[in-house]
Amino acid sequence: xxxxxxxxxxxxxxxxxxxxxxHTTTPTTSTSPTTVASTATTTTSPDxxxxxxxxxxxxxxxxxxxxxxxxxxxxxxxxxGSCTVKGYPFLTLxxxxxxxxxxxxxxxxxxxxxxxxxxxxxxxxxxxxxxxGSTTNFSLAYSDVPTGNTACESATTINVQFTVAGTSVPVTxxxxxxxxxxxxxxxxxxx
Numbered sequence: 001x002x003x004x005x006x007x008x009x010x011x012x013x014x015x016x017x018x019x020x021x022x023h024t025t026t027p028t029t030s031t032s033p034t035t036v037a038s039t040a041t042t043t044t045s046p047d048x049x050x051x052x053x054x055x056x057x058x059x060x061x062x063x064x065x066x067x068x069x070x071x072x073x074x075x076x077x078x079x080x081g082s083c084t085v086k087g088y089p090f091l092t093l094x095x096x097x098x099x100x101x102x103x104x105x106x107x108x109x110x111x112x113x114x115x116x117x118x119x120x121x122x123x124x125x126x127x128x129x130x131x132x133g134s135t136t137n138f139s140l141a142y143s144d145v146p147t148g149n150t151a152c153e154s155a156t157t158i159n160v161q162f163t164v165a166g167t168s169v170p171v172t173x174x175x176x177x178x179x180x181x182x183x184x185x186x187x188x189x190x191x
Contacts, residue, residue, distance in 0.1 A: 048086060050130060050162040054079035057160060057171035060137075062117075067145035070117060073160060073171055074137050077130045085162055085190050086127040089138050092168065093155035093183065096176075101153045102183040114141045114186045121188035128190060139188040142179035152180040 055075040062071030077083070093101040108114055108122075115122055121139035128136055138160075146152050154176035159168035179185050 048084065048163050050077075050083035050085045051079075051167050052159075052161050052169040053167040054083065055169045057158075057169040059158065059171050059173040061174055062141075064144070067143050068114065068141055069144050069177075070139065070141045071173070071177075072116075072118065072121070072137050072139045073158065074135050075160065075169055076135045077132055080132050082129055082131045084127055084129050085136060087125045088187055088189050090161040090164055090166075091140075091185065091187065092159040092161075093153070093177065093179070093185075094157040094159065095154060096156045098157075101155050103179075104182045104184040106184060106186045108186045108188055112186065116141065116188055118191070120191035123189070123191065125189035126191070136190045138190050141186045142177065142184060143181055144178050146180050150180070152178040153183060154178050 054077055056078055058074045058076075060072040060074060062069060064070065073089075088107045091103060091105055093103050095101055106113070108116075109124055110122055112122075116139040118137070118139055121137075130136055144152060155178070156172065156176050158171045158173065158177070160171060161168045177185075
């Protein structure tokens with residue numbers, strides 16, 4: 001009985017730590033409802049019905065300028081039927097051993113701190129209806145310039161979720177992402 005209680009307590013602590021480690025208190029420029037946790041800003045939408053398990057993802061290697069790396073992710077629906085999505089993806093970064101890395105996701109809107117090359121990424125979230133074979137994208141940016149003596153983690157997998165606690169789409173970039181500044185990644189809405 002005691003082992004069972006200890007296992008439940010450890011599992012609960014893991015869930016809390018995992019959930020809090022995925023978010024940042026940086027304000028979002030979105031006009032959608034926002035949920036702020038002690039370390040997170042996330043934008044959710046009741047219009048989202050897509051599930052990560054119904055998609056495959058491709059990382060589109062971008063380019064850098066002045067220490068900021070820009071890239072995008074294309075998600076293709078592999079399931080039959082249709083679904084809708086509106087808002088921002090929820091990301092988790094993992095290293096080559098599967099460990100979850102620190103992430104400070106900043107959702108960027110039209111007047112955000114970065115402007116993506118694809119003009120659609122700089123717009124407010126819009127509702128998208130997806131069908132088998134159709135795609136949706138989002139853009140991301142991060143600084144690869146370390147500050148002080150802090151090392152920048154190497155992420156070899158990006159897990160993309162459409163909703164909090166939903167299934168994820170694993171995406172593997174050709175080269176590891178190395179977001180510095182506590183894993184800060186600027187993210188566009190789905191487009």
